[in-house]
Amino acid sequence: MDERSLMGAPRASSTVAVQATNDDATASKLSCVTKGYxxxxxxxMFVRRSIKRAPLINRGYYARWATMRMLLKQFLDSGIPNGSGLPQKKQILSLGAGFDTTFFQLVVEEQSVHKFVEVDFAEVTKKKTMLIATKEVLVSKLGPTKPEIDPGKGEIVSEHYSLLPCDLRDLKTLDDAFTKAQLDAKLPTLILAECVLIYLEPTVSRQVVKWCAEKFETAAFVTYEQIHPDDAFGQQMLRNLESRGCPLLGLHDTPTLESKERRFTDLGWQRALAMDMDAIYHQQLDPIDRGRIERLEIFDEFEEWNIMQAHYCVAYGVKDDTGVFENFGFSDRKGANIEKPAIPPMM
Ligand SMILES: C[S@@+](CC[C@H](N)C(=O)[O-])C[C@H]1O[C@@H](n2cnc3c(N)ncnc32)[C@H](O)[C@@H]1O
Incomplete structure (x- = not known):
């Protein structure tokens, strides 16, 4: 891919710049941890130099993290115990996982899953493999049997955790990761793509969404990404990322909540819902925790906050004939799932 910018022409996507978005996400997460969000x-352990982010960014990252955690927890808590009363085996597949630490945190919180698989570009998984391999506290979380760790290839394969190189633009590499991690197509699976698909050409992201629907029998696919490219804030957002060499290649293809939902329902998912982060923050997140974080820092950027949150959304698609995902997803204030089709009134 040509990574040079031509005068006046839109800048091409640079793989290095796209990979660097992971450093930004990790630094934002650390800033939130440091401030107590x-x-x-x-x-x-995954950040070289800690950066203090503005309260607006901290609050935005908190909302993103809390939403993904809420959905993850719903998935972990859901399900039908198997015949012997043991909890159902479940899998998580994180696409473009970057330096995400959720696997390790779940081990500490004794909420591990049967398989937790992370994929990213080899350049990213190599760095992550090295960081994990040199920290006994992390290696010790990989499970009772000796993990296979190969920093040269950027691969970790252990009983419950795998980190594997994959370029989502090449589905063969995703297939290889699926096989190497020994994912089971029949087990309930949560697929996460947090700020990832939006950096891909629409034809490619659609292939990934379709591949997942075809591969897994029972699954939910959750994305976190931008919406509304056409207003002033959206255009600024596009320009910022384009000038950094990582344009939001997918934003014009799925610019609205409806189009994010349709991407799922058009490509093999039975039901879908998308909600912007402004609505999620006020209607879905725990109000007590929200109150707690709102007291952490002086905050007066309310207008900017509302506009920013209206330009990000979480969307998910569900494929489920077993009922595992029955209670998964956003709910109305009475706790009912809102994406379920309404039952027609009795005539
Ligand atoms: C903004 S970061 C998000 C990281 C992580 N999901 C999080 O939320 O903390 C985007 C990640 O997607 C990865 N990514 C983007 N395009 C990819 C591709 N074609 N194949 C594999 N990974 C990709 C990048 O390398 C980067 O780690």
Missing amino acids: IHDDFVH
């Missing part, structure tokens, strides 16, 4: 015992 979120709890994470491990993220500091």
Whole structure:
């Protein structure tokens, strides 16, 4: 791919710049941890130099983290115990996982899953493999049997955790990761793509969404990404990322909540819902925790906050004939799932 910018022409996507978005996400997470917004015992191990983010960014990252955690917890708590009364085996597949630390945090919180698989570009998984391999506290979380750790290839394969190189633009590499991690197509699976698909060409992100629907029998696919490219804030957002060499290649293809939902329902997912972060923050997140974090820092950027939150959303698609995901997703204030089709009134 040509990574040079031509005069007047839109800048091409640079793989290095896209990978660097991971450093930004990790630094934001650490800033939130340091200020007390979120709890994470491990993220500091993945950041070279800590950066203090503005209250607006901290609050935005908190909302993103709390939403993903809420959905993750719903998935972990859901399900049908198997015949012997043991909890159902479940899998998580994180696409473009970067330096995410959720696996390690879940081990500490005794909420581990059967398989937790992370994929990213080899350049990213190599760095992450090295960081994990040199920290006994992390290696010890990989499980009872000796993990296979190969920093040269950027691969970790252990009983419950795998980190594997993959370029989502090449589905063969995703297939290889699926096989190497020994994912089971029949087990309930949560697929996460947090700020990832938006950096891909629409044809590519659609292939990934379709691949997941075809591969897993029972699954939910959750994305966190931008919306509304056409207003002043959206255009500024596009320009900022384009000038950094990581344009939001997918934003014009799925510019609205409806289009994010349709991407799922058009490509093999049975139901879908998208909600912007402004609505999620006020209607879905725990009001007590929200009250707690709102007292952490002086905050007066309310207008900017509302506009920013209206330009990000979480969308998910669900494929489920078993009922595992029955209570998964956003709910109305009475706790009912809102994406379920309404039952027609009795005539
Ligand atoms: C903004 S970061 C998000 C990281 C992580 N999901 C999080 O939320 O903390 C985007 C990640 O997607 C990865 N990514 C983007 N395009 C990819 C591709 N084609 N194949 C694999 N990973 C990709 C990047 O390398 C980067 O780690």
